[in-house]
Amino acid sequence: MSDTHIEHITELSETQAAAVRALEETCRNYHACPDFPWEDYTDVWVLWxxxxxDPAAVLAAIASPDEVECIAMTAPELRRRGFFTELLDAAADFFDDTDLILPAKSDDAETRLALEAAGAEKLSTEYRMEKKLTAGTEDASSSPVKGPGVPEETDARSEQASRAGSAGLTMAVDNDEGGTRTYTFSVSDTAEPAxxxxxxxxxxxxxSACFYDFEIDEKLRGKGxxxxxxxxxxxxxxxxxxxxxxxHVSGDNLPAVRLYEKAGFTVTEAMNYYLY
Structure with missing residues (x-):
């Protein structure tokens, strides 16, 4: 077995970042893997x-109070040598045995087997779902969208109301300059205030638009x-x-998944999360 050593880096130099990106590209050419935002991760372990x-394997981590989100990859020709487990153990020791969470695409059998061999347990599945609204291109340069997608007739911040037929549902829309919209829903009838x-x-x-933070007040659920x-x-x-x-929606949230499917959304990616 070859000699190895692990280097813990808190800020990648340009040369180190280029080496990590090169390893990522090699792994992506070998099999499909997510595109990771390395600049968001605060701690990187490189196994030489x-x-x-070149780096034989890399693990990057970003910590929150309750868990540590990790991403890792090993050069294809150097796999099945225990490098992945060495990096996991190094990160677990550094974070004082705080739970490590690692993502893997559901169709990535090789990563799943590596995680299971290292002793990781499947925690949850998350779906990415998409719905096409128009037949136009997704290139923003050819889109009729004004700025971050604000309709021509509205200002950057505005209130707009719509009503959903017999449901008595009113929607107010608040736009900000960064492209985020907040939709607030109210229900009313002729006898009661909204x-x-x-x-x-x-x-x-x-x-394109990312849809998130969707909730219906608990006491009003089950009414469509x-x-x-x-x-x-x-x-x-x-x-x-x-x-x-x-x-993005949890695969365990079946009512939400069914709601989105009925609205025309389809699953385009399934990501499994593992606990180590």
Whole structure:
């Protein structure tokens, strides 16, 4: 077995960052893997082997109070030598045995086997779901969207109301200059004042929008308001020139998954998360 040593780095130099990116590209050419934002991670462990002058394996981590999110990769020709487990153990020792969370695409059998061999347990599955709103291109340069996707008739911050038929659902839209919209839903009838029903947010990314923070007030659930609210939001985004909407949802949240499927969303990626 070749000699190895592990280097813990808190800030990658340009040369080190280039080496990590080169390893990532090699791994991506070998099999599909996520594109990781290395600049967001605060601690990086690099495993060097005498078999190569380049990094043999890399693990990066970013810590929160309750857990540590990690990403890791090993050069394809150097796999099955225990390098992955060495890096996991180094990170676990540094973070004083705080739970390490690692993502892997559900169709990535090799990474799944490596995680299981290292003793990691599957924790959850997250779906990325998408819905196409128009037949236009996703290139923001050819999109009719104004700025971050604000409709022509609105200012950067505005209030806009829509109503969802017999559901009595009203939607107010608040736009900010960064492309984030907050949608607030209320229900009312002729006899009672409007009552808060829920909210959601979207973030415009060119001609696409990320849909998140969707909630319906617990006491109003089971009345079809979620479906009505989602319909209002999608129609508003469509009128603003948005071509595609995407979201992330837990695979365990079956009611939400079914709601999005009925609205025309399809699963485009499934990501498993493992606990070490």
């Amino acid at each position: 082997s005498e078999d190569t002058s 009552e808060y029903a829920g909210l959601c947010r979207t973030l415009q990314e060119g001609a 308001l979620g479906r009505a609210a989602l319909s209002l939001v999608l129609e508003h985004l469509r009128s603003a020139g948005t071509h595609k909407v995407f979201l």
